Amino acid sequence: MGTVVGTVEDCREMFDVSAQTRITPFSSTNQIGNPVAYKLVRVAGDGRLVPATDEEILEVNETDMHNASDACQSLGYLPTEWSPSRLSQLEECSEVLNLGLLRSDNVEPSTEQLSSQPEYSEELLQKAKQDERLVMVSTPPDANIQFCNENNMFDEDQVHHEPLPFSLDVQNGCDVNQTNTVEPSCPKETALPASAASQKPDFALVRGEICLNDLPIKALQETFRATFGRETTVKDKTWLKRRITMGLTKSFDVPTTNLTIKDNKLVGIKDKSSDVADVRDTNVKEAPSSSAYHVNGHSNASGRSLGVNHYWATEDFSSEERAAKRVRKPTRRYIEELETDDKSVVTSKDQRLSEKSEVRSMSVSSGKRVTVTRVVPLGGSEVEVPYVSHVRRSRPRENFMALMECHTSCLEAKGSAGESNLLNSEVVSPGSVVNSASGPIQKELAASHNNNSDEHIAAEADQDVEADHLDSSGNSSDEYNNTGAPMMQGGGLRRKHHRAWTLTEVTTLVEGVSKYGAGKWSEIKKFSFSSHSHRTSVDLKDKWRNLLRASFAQSPSNTMGSFKKHGSMHIPVEILLQVRELAEKQSLVPPNHR
């Protein structure tokens, strides 16, 4: 489903019919606490902005279809003269559009629903091009409050329009006390009930950088999701914070209706730029005076301690926004970002990296066509999917499961057919993950193909099995799936490549270290771990580090060690002692002796 995109005229028509019914005291329903991205349409009579109902959205969409196609001849058409910045603007647009979609579509928090949305993104982008006519408006969190202050300007009709939480993802992901059905509550500042308070935390989530500082990465990711309506796999706190902040500020730039309201009055039709500015101004200038901010602070205090603040209550938002726009430097670290970020701000270095990552994410393909893939986060795991467009960024493909299954079956059936191309070209290999870990995996794949066997797994797995039955933990075999890629399990994705270290592995590691010395990981891998296909040298290094930690943490006081977390394998004390011995020995004796 799309957004409310349409000419003002369209809306007029609609509202001639429906406007009266929906004009009710604002205070009766809406929850200001919710950072809802409203789709606004203007009421014919008084020119008010009112949130569009879903039906209206539909209608408008239909009416708009023509307009859209009119204005933008074909969907595939992209004016070449558009500057990159222009495009990026649009991207932002579409992002916000997606946001709007999120809330309008979500009746249930299911992901299937959401997953289908990306399909519209392209179309949305197209629509976004005619920003002149965009009726849909996504108001940033504070805008709601602002509307509230402007007093009845934002009429609400809960029957037609149920304000949904900013993003369902936020609720779900953040485990906040919220239900999908937003109960009507008084949005007035005066009545800031506990119900509102319960929602504040979410609100706070999308606040600003300052309040993000204390959040763990997870929370930041949630916030990101809440902000952009899409997942992120980025684990870089700094980046996340910056991005979130940017997203928040940027959302102000979304084109609004041609008509603008100023001081409760309809100003009239303006050109886009001034219009945007106006909207922003009203939002920015008026909001800070609102006592709603207090409420926010309050609920924050009473709610989850997010270390929240009055960040945007006190900050000069407009300036902050402008500053952010310029200051912002594109990240260079993650493919996801490189592909979704504004191209306009990419620096030369980033360009290089971008290319690099492109290469990285490019799959060899069958025959003439090269399939570029991108990493799509799904349920904590990342998979490469054929890269479609920048626009589709909100949700992973819905039939991902199918892809996975298809792929795995491909693998099995593939053994004889043996065209590895297939894997890469059409269905994206789940095994080829972003990082270096894909190396071994692909080796495995190759092996399986060469063997022409259906039990290609066994080829490598047996080694593990062999190793496993020697020790107690023996849980590494369970992880073994065809590709070595994360396996589906009850619909969820396991973290890719998580294979518990078996006791034998540990011992061989220790022994390897004693032989070749700590730090000679490649050697150790080559000689001692030749049988264990996985376990890269890095793995060995990591494991050794952990072993060291364990050994030093445990032996000083034996009491502590006993009631440690028993989540993972218990490393026998002897081994730990051995580890420590080795560690001490090696740290004292320079490796040159060996």
Added chain:
DNA sequence: CTTAGGG
């Protein structure tokens, strides 16, 4: 590519 470290 290999190591060392931070996350």
Added chain:
DNA sequence: CCCTAAG
């Protein structure tokens, strides 16, 4: 485990 920065 993942991701990177350095050699």
